[in-house]
Amino acid sequence: MTGTIPRDHDERDHDEAAFPDDLIPWQRPLRAMFPIITGHPDLVYLDSAATAQKPQAVLQAVETYLTTANANAGRGTYPWANASTELVERTREQIKSFLSDPDPERSTVHFTSGTTEGLRTVAQDWLPAFLTDGDEIVVPFADHQANLIPWLDARKVLEAQGIGIRIRELPYQTSSGDYDPDALARAVGPRTRFVAATHVHHVYGADMNVQRIRAAVGPDVVICLDAAQSMGHLPVSVAGLDVDFVAFSGHKALALPGSGAVWARQTRGPRFVPGGWSGTPNTTGIASLAAALDWLREAGTDRIERWTTALALRLTDGLRHLGAYEILGCQRSLALDSRIQHRCGIVTFRHRGIGASDLGFILFSHGFMVRTDGHCQGSAGEKTSSVRVSTHVYNTPEEIDRLLAVLATLE
Ligand code: PLP
Numbered sequence: 001m002t003g004t005i006p007r008d009h010d011e012r013d014h015d016e017a018a019f020p021d022d023l024i025p026w027q028r029p030l031r032a033m034f035p036i037i038t039g040h041p042d043l044v045y046l047d048s049a050a051t052a053q054k055p056q057a058v059l060q061a062v063e064t065y066l067t068t069a070n071a072n073a074g075r076g077t078y079p080w081a082n083a084s085t086e087l088v089e090r091t092r093e094q095i096k097s098f099l100s101d102p103d104p105e106r107s108t109v110h111f112t113s114g115t116t117e118g119l120r121t122v123a124q125d126w127l128p129a130f131l132t133d134g135d136e137i138v139v140p141f142a143d144h145q146a147n148l149i150p151w152l153d154a155r156k157v158l159e160a161q162g163i164g165i166r167i168r169e170l171p172y173q174t175s176s177g178d179y180d181p182d183a184l185a186r187a188v189g190p191r192t193r194f195v196a197a198t199h200v201h202h203v204y205g206a207d208m209n210v211q212r213i214r215a216a217v218g219p220d221v222v223i224c225l226d227a228a229q230s231m232g233h234l235p236v237s238v239a240g241l242d243v244d245f246v247a248f249s250g251h252k253a254l255a256l257p258g259s260g261a262v263w264a265r266q267t268r269g270p271r272f273v274p275g276g277w278s279g280t281p282n283t284t285g286i287a288s289l290a291a292a293l294d295w296l297r298e299a300g301t302d303r304i305e306r307w308t309t310a311l312a313l314r315l316t317d318g319l320r321h322l323g324a325y326e327i328l329g330c331q332r333s334l335a336l337d338s339r340i341q342h343r344c345g346i347v348t349f350r351h352r353g354i355g356a357s358d359l360g361f362i363l364f365s366h367g368f369m370v371r372t373d374g375h376c377q378g379s380a381g382e383k384t385s386s387v388r389v390s391t392h393v394y395n396t397p398e399e400i401d402r403l404l405a406v407l408a409t410l411e
Pocket of ligand 1: 049050113114115116117144146147198200201202226228229249
């Protein structure tokens with residue numbers, strides 16, 4: 001791809017905001033389960049794409065683990081050590097089930113500190129053994145750099161061994177803001193072995209429609225998914241998406257930092273056996289992840305998706321009436337009834353006259369916490385900084401309306 005991403009300013013077919021009111025009785029008690037949210041009624045946290053807040057159940061699980069069973073996993077034989085080992089093994093199975101793994105006997109879960117380490121582990125410990133001289137891989141250049149740099153580094157490692165691989169860009173389509181399956185099908189050749197993709201774009205909020213990749217690339221190509229922005233926000237089904245690797249960060253899915261994982265389907269290419277001795281597992285983080293996944297299952301990721309998408313649409317709908325702001329990403333997806341694309345709880349914008357960090361300071365003076373900068377986008381991403389508003393289950397339409405009211409005063 002050349003230039004920056006998905007932009008189509010010509011089509012704007014908007015409707016008025018319709019909030020899914022049926023979800024309000026469902027959301028209210030869930031919001032009350034987040035102590036940091038209820039404990040700060042004057043603040044509005046709108047930076048969940050960076051890291052999410054934790055419900056009481058997760059905090060409680062951490063305390064329970066640390067006060068009843070804290071020990072090293074996989075080493076001792078006394079009850080606390082066994083409980084810790086069981087926690088790690090049980091959480092592996094829980095992750096498979098959460099991802100709707102249709103064949104858990106033939107998949108593995110490797111715990112990591114997050115998505116970055118997960119993707120890097122695939123790039124370092126698996127990809128080089130899979131590729132031979134002349135092979136091609138396809139990767140995104142305008143998504144998060146955690147899903148670009150490891151693949152570029154793998155090429156360097158292979159080059160040093162005398163193995164040349166070609167990296168192609170995963171094509172985006174400007175008319176809808178997701179990946180372009182037709183352009184991908186044209187780009188795929190007999191030497192294409194691997195595609196890295198992102199489930200939900202961390203700047204534009206677009207669902208990248210990765211379920212269309214398999215048909216475009218055929219049955220033998222390995223697909224690796226960055227699920228940093230989808231895990232905990234919407235259903236992630238490895239069966240539905242037909243992918244081979246999924247990397248995610250626990251801290252964005254209501255668990256503690258340092259508690260991510262890579263799920264690997266062990267049916268294409270060499271087995272994924274992360275090399276090196278990784279030492280003591282992050283059992284506290286894993287305890288938090290187990291509790292977070294239970295909480296999310298109970299709450300329903302399908303409803304969380306509807307809720308956060310509705311919040312994002314409410315924000316874009318309000319912003320498009322304010323001439324001072326430019327919303328990044330595909331403009332057609334701003335339509336409330338858009339069947340083309342929707343934003344999964346993330347909206348990023350610029351003020352035409354006020355810099356992003358200044359706007360961030362102004363917004364915080366009104367209690368709003370948002371992300372401001374270039375958002376770690378890959379080399380083909382936006383070149384100037386912007387303000388990202390990202391939501392989770394604890395945010396409310398009233399918070400979005402208050403934010404819009406403040407933004408309106410800066411027109
Ligand atoms: N991929 C995407 C799409 C992200 O949004 C992020 C973080 O914002 C990452 C990867 C990296 O996640 P982490 O810093 O938890 O490793």
